[in-house]
Amino acid sequence: MTSLDTAREAPRAVAFGTRLPKARKPGRRHLLPGFGLTFGITALYLVLIVALPLAAMLLKTFSLGWPEFWRIVSSPRAISAYWITFSSAAAAAVFNGFFGLLLAWVLVRYEFPGKRIIDGLVDLPFALPTAVAGLALVTLFGPAGWYGQILVPLGVTVTHAQLGIIVAMAFTSLPFVVRTVQPVLEDIPEDVQEAARLLGATPFQVFSRVILPLILPAFTTGVVLCFARAIGEFGAVVFIAGNLPGMTEIVSLLIFIRLDEHNYPAAAALATVLLATAFVTLFLTNLLQAWQLRYADKSR
Amino acid sequence: MQINPADASLPADPRRPQSAVAWGLIGLAYLMAGAVLLVPLLLIVVTGFREGVGVYLANIVEPETLHAIFLTVLAAIVVVPINVGFGIAAAWLVTRYEFRGKRLLITFIEIPFSVSPIVAGVIYLFLYGGQGLLGPLLAQFDLKLMFTVWAIFLVSLFVTSPFVARELIPLMQQQGGEDEEAALSLGANGRQIFWHVTLPNIRWALLYGAVLCNARVIGEFGAVSVVSGAIRGQTNTLPLQIELLFNDFNVTGAFAAASTLALLAVLTIVLKSVLERKTRH
Amino acid sequence: MNKLFTAAVAAILLGTAPVLAQTTEILNVSYDISRELFDAVNAKFVPSYKASANADVKVNQSHAGSSKQAGLILEGLEADVVTFNQVIDVDTLAKGEFVTADWKSKFANNASPFYSLPAFLVREGNPKGIKDWSDLARDDVKIIFPNPKTSGNGRYTYLAARAWATEAFAGDEVKIEEYLKKVFSNVPVFETGGRAATTTFVENKIGDVLITFEAEVLGTIKQLGDDQYDAVIPSVSLLAEFPVAVVDKVVDKRGTREIATAYLNYLYSPEGQDIAGALFHRVHEASAVEKYKAQFPEVRLVTVEDVFGGWDKIKADHFAEGGLLDKVFVNQ
Secondary structure (H helix, E strand, C coil): CCHHHHHHHCCCCCCCCCCCCCCCCCCCCCCCCCHHHHHHHHHHHHHHHHHHHHHHHHHHHHCCCHHHHHHHHCCHHHHHHHHHHHHHHHHHHHHHHHHHHHHHHHHHHCCCCCHHHHHHHCCHHHHCCHHHHHHHHHHHHCCCCCCHHHHHHHCCCCCCCHHHHHHHHHHHCCHHHHHHHHHHHHHCCHHHHHHHHHCCCCHHHHHHHHHHHHHHHHHHHHHHHHHHHHHHCCHHHHHHHCCCCCCCCCHHHHHHHHHHCCCHHHHHHHHHHHHHHHHHHHHHHHHHHHHHHHHHHHHC | CCCCHHHHCCCCCCCCCCCHHHHHHHHHHHHHHHHHHHHHHHHHHHHHCCCHHHHHHHHHCCHHHHHHHHHHHHHHHHHHHHHHHHHHHHHHHHHHCCCCCHHHHHHHHHHHHHCCHHHHHHHHHHHHCCCCCCHHHHHHCCCCCCCCHHHHHHHHHHHHCHHHHHHHHHHHHHHCCHHHHHHHHCCCCHHHHHHHHHHHHHHHHHHHHHHHHHHHHHHCCHHHHHHCCCECCCCCCHHHHHHHHHHCCCHHHHHHHHHHHHHHHHHHHHHHHHHHHHHHC | CHHHHHHHHHHHHCCCCCCCCCCEEEEEEECHHHHHHHHHHHHHHHHHHHHHHCCCEEEEEEECCHHHHHHHHHHCCCCCEEECCCHHHHHHHHHCCCCCCCHHHHCHHHHCCEEECEEEEEECCCCCCCCCHHHHHCCCCCEECCCCCCCHHHHHHHHHHHHHHHHHCCCCHHHHHHHHHHHHHCCCCCCCCHHHHHHHHHCCCCCCEEEEEHHHHHHHHHHHCCCCEEEECCCEEECEECCEEECHHHHHHHCCHHHHHHHHHHHHCHHHHHHHHHCCCEECCHHHHHHHHHHCCCCEEECHHHHHCCHHHHHHHHHCCCCHHHHHCCCC
16 A cells, blocks of 8 residues: 555545544654745745735724624624525535535445546536636526526526525535545445444444444534535625525625725624634534544544 | 345445445436536536637637636636645645644634635735725835736635645645655755655645646636726636626626636546546555 | 747736737726726727827726725726716715815816716516606515615615605605605615616516616617617606716826826717717717707706705715615615
8 A cells, every 4th residue: 555545535625734543743853854944935925825914804803893893793784694694504514415425425335337427527616616606507597597497487486595595505515525525435344334234234224323423523524614615605606696685695795795885894894703703614623523533543 | 133145145346236225326416416517517618609619719809808818827827836835835844843833823724715705805905905904005115916916816825825735734644754754864855855755745636736726716706806906808807707798798708708617627627537546546 | 939928927917918018008997887888988089099199098997886996996996097977986086185176177067078867777568667756665666776885876866866855745854764765675686886786687687677877778778679678767867977087196106197188088079979979878069969869858857966965965964974875775
């Protein structure tokens, strides 16, 4: 087994901070040359590109003072934007949880014609610009679109409705669950299930008692990543949502409108809320990953 | 529950779907992948070429669209190499050394990945805008960043900075540092170690990260739309141009631009799956 | 080849497109619905300037809500000229010392080469029977107009509705506010620019009536067909001036004052007025007025000065934070 083979075991889209089980402890500090150089480059780049702009925004937010900040972030329009954003993202994450698990299972467990094409297509949402995805979805689901022609007469309106936001979010975050579950599923030895089956477990029992616990951490991580990505999605959503305040207006769009209105304090305050959300999800994925690693250790 | 005798004779290839359930699942996967992924892609390409290749090309060579393509490619040429460099440095740092503040550093590497692209645009506006933190200072030296291509490069750098590092860190962590340490003990210097030991080990993952980074730079919409100023034929990238054409009631032009991006996405997927196979074997 | 590429990259990095070295470029930052207008103007201005001044010029365009554009200029968007649709937005620039305070006197007609008025675009046959401002407060009418906070177009709509209501309710402020609140609550979505509002109305098929400039109403009908939409001109509307200004701070730095001034003067020339008239803007120049008379219905126009006592007062009373607009803009 070459070292490259093991790469596959590292779940691709998983937050990468925590050390993986087979990693070597670097132990001796600074044995290899280049600490100064790589630290210098990384720190300088992060300060210039990431930290400094973030600090500029936080400074702006802090200058508002707490009462003003609270007034902005708790305004009725902001609250309905959070609700729309988070509930849509949750629905998209649930859909992708099911669909992603199904795809991962099928792609890992079975050989069938067209498998490689489907495997490739899974990456489409990451490769396709979100504005293009939005244009495609609004055309598909519009009253004259390929799907809209069927759905609209049935009373299902997707465009300019919350369903449209969910569709756009689900599309753009689809690969996460597939790509986190796939490698873990591949690692489960066939004989584990075989043993369970020979011991008399039904297929359902094999899945729920043997497989599900093993993939649960990776699966949850995938769903959380999916949720996080959906919260931040903008390009695809604005094309399909109709952007009606209080009905189909997401937080990112509200920030954009506040900027256009030259209402910078409000833009800064709302952006800070989204930034805080990002930190929370980052923290969650790291926790989940630690959980996953404990599982991985146990299963070995 | 009895052991079913039929189960005792296992088929030669356990991956060949046997049961109706298996085929049902596969069918569902076909249906969903087709309806959710393939059809939108086809729609864009079909609509883009609906009126023939001639009309498509005529729309693409419109000066403003052509310039948008040029700018988008330029952004990729500028941004991807920088973030490849950053990704290598960051991955080397994180996987080869222990130091204080490592967790904080990793958090900062990860942030751009989980933050909304609109926030990415906003933070740059608050930093370099005329009323931003450093805007007045820049103005004194007659430097202009906002609403120029530089601003587009900067937000693209921010948005895609974690992409290469994300691919390299898990891999380099798995590999550990022994190869490098062995080379060191044989008298190799840092540069030799990197070029002859590390790089060959990570080259496919590196390319893979670069491909993802490239796709995101080309497709970035939210962050760029905050800082671009939408000057036609100057600071409009291709995704922004799509929206602009759409609002100009030029639907054919919008779809021509969109299908160009869709074809690039297909190319990305093909490259990605080739690289993925290389990474695996 | 390599050199050519380097030159091209250098050119774009310096913010200039790869065109002939002698060409001077200026940037016209404009409101959202003037896309077609300045497309046509620029195409004619370039050869005209070449003939008169023997110099090559290229005019770049940026379009979005007028107030958004003013904000972007304050943030560093380097506009040589602005062609806005509201005095307030140029005043924003004057306050930021980008233009001098007396900008209005630098060109004729209050620096407004053409004008328009808020008018209604309804769906074919006017199924909801929308005839005048009073119909906008009905329960069964959904209205589209752009966000008054970002768009001069949207603010004109607010002011025109208020002007009508002031007459209709004989200045009873309670009734006026009640009416305006009802109108605003009938708007399902406030787009940030005039063109985005049009797109919402025609592409997304939201709303029964679009309120926008008459130029956009008639232009949309011409572009999309009169078998789909009808124009409705209300009994009274507000004169909407489209002020222009040379951005002093930018042209002095870039040395483009001469071209920028020539460009804005061109808008007043017979050719410029003809282009504007052809694209449904009401114009001042006599021959163009005569030529395009037939396409403009008679309408009684009131002015901002008559009804509201001028822009400064409007800004303080209506558009300040917590002002009269905020009182009725209940769903902002």
